[in-house]
Amino acid sequence: MTSFLPIPANSDFTLSNIPFGIFRTSSLSPRICIAIGSHLLDIRTFHENSGFRSLHQLQVDSTVFSAPTLNPFAALPQLSHNLIRAYLISVLTTGGPFPDILENNAELQMKCLHKLEDVTMCLPMEIGDYTDFYAGRVHAYNVGCLFRGPENALQKNYEQLPVGYHGRASSIVISGTNVRRPRGQTGEGVFGECQRLDIELEMAALIGRGSSLGDPVSTEKAREMVFGYVLMNDWSARDVQAWEYIPLGPFTAKNFATTISPWVVLPIALEEGGYMVQGLERWSKTPVQPYLQEGGANMIGVDLEVRINGETMTKTNGKNLLWSFNQMIAHHTVTGCNMRTGDLLGSGTISGEGEGERGCLLEATSGGKNPVKIGGEERTWLKDGDEVVIMGHCGEGEKRVGWGECRGKILPAKPLQ
Amino acid sequence: MTSFLPIPANSDFTLSNIPFGIFRTSSLSPRICIAIGSHLLDIRTFHENSGFRSLHQLQVDSTVFSAPTLNPFAALPQLSHNLIRAYLISVLTTGGPFPDILENNAELQMKCLHKLEDVTMCLPMEIGDYTDFYAGRVHAYNVGCLFRGPENALQKNYEQLPVGYHGRASSIVISGTNVRRPRGQTGEGVFGECQRLDIELEMAALIGRGSSLGDPVSTEKAREMVFGYVLMNDWSARDVQAWEYIPLGPFTAKNFATTISPWVVLPIALEEGGYMVQGLERWSKTPVQPYLQEGGANMIGVDLEVRINGETMTKTNGKNLLWSFNQMIAHHTVTGCNMRTGDLLGSGTISGEGEGERGCLLEATSGGKNPVKIGGEERTWLKDGDEVVIMGHCGEGEKRVGWGECRGKILPAKPLQ
Numbered sequence: 134m135t136s137f138l139p140i141p142a143n144s145d146f147t148l149s150n151i152p153f154g155i156f157r158t159s160s161l162s163p164r165i166c167i168a169i170g171s172h173l174l175d176i177r178t179f180h181e182n183s184g185f186r187s188l189h190q191l192q193v194d195s196t197v198f199s200a201p202t203l204n205p206f207a208a209l210p211q212l213s214h215n216l217i218r219a220y221l222i223s224v225l226t227t228g229g230p231f232p233d234i235l236e237n238n239a240e241l242q243m244k245c246l247h248k249l250e251d252v253t254m255c256l257p258m259e260i261g262d263y264t265d266f267y268a269g270r271v272h273a274y275n276v277g278c279l280f281r282g283p284e285n286a287l288q289k290n291y292e293q294l295p296v297g298y299h300g301r302a303s304s305i306v307i308s309g310t311n312v313r314r315p316r317g318q319t320g321e322g323v324f325g326e327c328q329r330l331d332i333e334l335e336m337a338a339l340i341g342r343g344s345s346l347g348d349p350v351s352t353e354k355a356r357e358m359v360f361g362y363v364l365m366n367d368w369s370a371r372d373v374q375a376w377e378y379i380p381l382g383p384f385t386a387k388n389f390a391t392t393i394s395p396w397v398v399l400p401i402a403l404e405e406g407g408y409m410v411q412g413l414e415r416w417s418k419t420p421v422q423p424y425l426q427e428g429g430a431n432m433i434g435v436d437l438e439v440r441i442n443g444e445t446m447t448k449t450n451g452k453n454l455l456w457s458f459n460q461m462i463a464h465h466t467v468t469g470c471n472m473r474t475g476d477l478l479g480s481g482t483i484s485g486e487g488e489g490e491r492g493c494l495l496e497a498t499s500g501g502k503n504p505v506k507i508g509g510e511e512r513t514w515l516k517d518g519d520e521v522v523i524m525g526h527c528g529e530g531e532k533r534v535g536w537g538e539c540r541g542k543i544l545p546a547k548p549l550q
Numbered sequence: 551m552t553s554f555l556p557i558p559a560n561s562d563f564t565l566s567n568i569p570f571g572i573f574r575t576s577s578l579s580p581r582i583c584i585a586i587g588s589h590l591l592d593i594r595t596f597h598e599n600s601g602f603r604s605l606h607q608l609q610v611d612s613t614v615f616s617a618p619t620l621n622p623f624a625a626l627p628q629l630s631h632n633l634i635r636a637y638l639i640s641v642l643t644t645g646g647p648f649p650d651i652l653e654n655n656a657e658l659q660m661k662c663l664h665k666l667e668d669v670t671m672c673l674p675m676e677i678g679d680y681t682d683f684y685a686g687r688v689h690a691y692n693v694g695c696l697f698r699g700p701e702n703a704l705q706k707n708y709e710q711l712p713v714g715y716h717g718r719a720s721s722i723v724i725s726g727t728n729v730r731r732p733r734g735q736t737g738e739g740v741f742g743e744c745q746r747l748d749i750e751l752e753m754a755a756l757i758g759r760g761s762s763l764g765d766p767v768s769t770e771k772a773r774e775m776v777f778g779y780v781l782m783n784d785w786s787a788r789d790v791q792a793w794e795y796i797p798l799g800p801f802t803a804k805n806f807a808t809t810i811s812p813w814v815v816l817p818i819a820l821e822e823g824g825y826m827v828q829g830l831e832r833w834s835k836t837p838v839q840p841y842l843q844e845g846g847a848n849m850i851g852v853d854l855e856v857r858i859n860g861e862t863m864t865k866t867n868g869k870n871l872l873w874s875f876n877q878m879i880a881h882h883t884v885t886g887c888n889m890r891t892g893d894l895l896g897s898g899t900i901s902g903e904g905e906g907e908r909g910c911l912l913e914a915t916s917g918g919k920n921p922v923k924i925g926g927e928e929r930t931w932l933k934d935g936d937e938v939v940i941m942g943h944c945g946e947g948e949k950r951v952g953w954g955e956c957r958g959k960i961l962p963a964k965p966l967q
Contacts, residue, residue: 298798299716315885381715382799389886468732469806
């Protein structure tokens, strides 16, 4: 199965993927698109030019294709996402069943194809609430050791429920947005520029269909509520965090910026590719509560990499989680909290067991005590000018399903006025 | 200064107040209004019938009066809120400067006045992010004693910064909404109906004009960002909270429902009335950081009352806070977090020193150990069918400025399916 559009070797955006996003250009307002190879397809223009005319079963309010965010599209039933994605695959395949739609339609190709480097990607969704979990057990254990010592590293509740906390939605930014080094309080009478600026390597889920207040969601139903997944960098001011986080959790140490990738990979792409895998085995002998039970391969087996200024800092895999996104949703709603289209759920930092598999500098450097070598350079925390890129993909070649990049550069703290 | 409209004795909605809200009826879609005595004035209809024609200086996009939420109106500069409120006061005053607008205009009175009992109040704003602070030091100390003992009751950071955490915006509901008793995890292997359901008496601020990502807001600028204040009940499942809250803070114990009052009282009404007062004195000898410094009377001296099933549980005052809302905003944005129109900031539970001044049952009953008498009844936690009402007002008679009610009733847990 090949496309008539060029798909470079190692492209994340194969015919097996078809991730959704929102782009704009100097002349086009924000609109829905999908990525294919080194191009994107403007779905709004495609639709306005009858690109969906051969999809007779399409029973969706077509205004979802004209919206400036993915929210109305994401709110459709998952079956509709899957149907539309399958149709787009067939339209993009060489010698597919509908050659008149795009393959042999140079005019429509001109109208709705753009090179990825020619557009600006936007936040894919209007995010309602953002919740960050802590499901990366290796990370939770390592950080717990640093903050509270090995005996209290993992609290008693850790293996009984997906520990999480509400985050800040207003400061979620799209890949490519620069991040200002924050100032803050780091101790009694101590205020200044953050000296321990860090990253957190995460995967995150965006909610498609929401749920009602008062109605807990089962893990099975949760599967149908996930619209798709993005890469996430949950920037963290560790010195601020250590001072402020007791007893109510991280606050200003986290809410200055959280970066997500522009491309939303649908669950169906990962399932079709066979990329869902088993996560970590529980250590606790106490059975998991029925509302959190979930069988089978429920983790994204995504190969993740973090680069700082082009040099590899970390390589790890998305399977290093104790709780799946479905379990997170089931827990999030267990007391009756409702979910809305566009809510974002972060996995928590993903780290593997080995050195070179740490999802943040706090872990990699043991709290700044042991610098790590990245490229030729010893480093502890992020410096001004550092550019951090997170990448992730499953599989290779024609079957590769990836996210592209989640990128951000550290600007110096703003001059005091 | 009297109104030609009836203002009952002890009304919260005098000519000195003029709070804003959103109402609907079976025939009218949600729209902006103000309360006056036992009536509300439909501001949309008032505007559509040229009610603002004598306000020559009005230079606002008049679509703000047709919106289904207060967000566009709140996003105007504070000066515009104040001007429009002052105009409405003059229009509603007997023998005011513009008698033709409403006083001698029976037709417009018919069109835009409704009795409060004939309408349904809605959430006043579309809430972006919700943040709950912990500025009630009496409460923080008492709860700290229960959870961690007197020595660690107040953490070292407590007097250095307004401790707070991100809450859940999706489950904020309007006064009058019933609240389901939640189920949840309360210990290792323990799951069931919440046995320690509680209230939290709070004041909350709604943001008018927002701020930009990366730009910390001073306490002075913060004053101009507050659109107004509401009463808030931050329902809490204490048994769930105790089990889940370490190390990242409360989560499912709080996110099942938070109730706010429908009427938003503007800062100007409190300032004009002389109702802003000094808060608690700091104990710490370490000077407060410059970015948090704020002089003068910065707390709302509101007399607060909580009733359960009509019986008084608590009487206290809004001055029992260590940090003002301006200081909360300054801290919230110190690392660069942006604020958006419609963001909600809770004060944290407000308790006074005396018995009968506790803002939650956790404190009033010392964690359920010592039942309190409410009406004729001994009680520890909320029972099914309990109806909780929070009320608040400043001053009396013609100068009274109040919020009406923040009401909610506990429904039994949903039957398991």
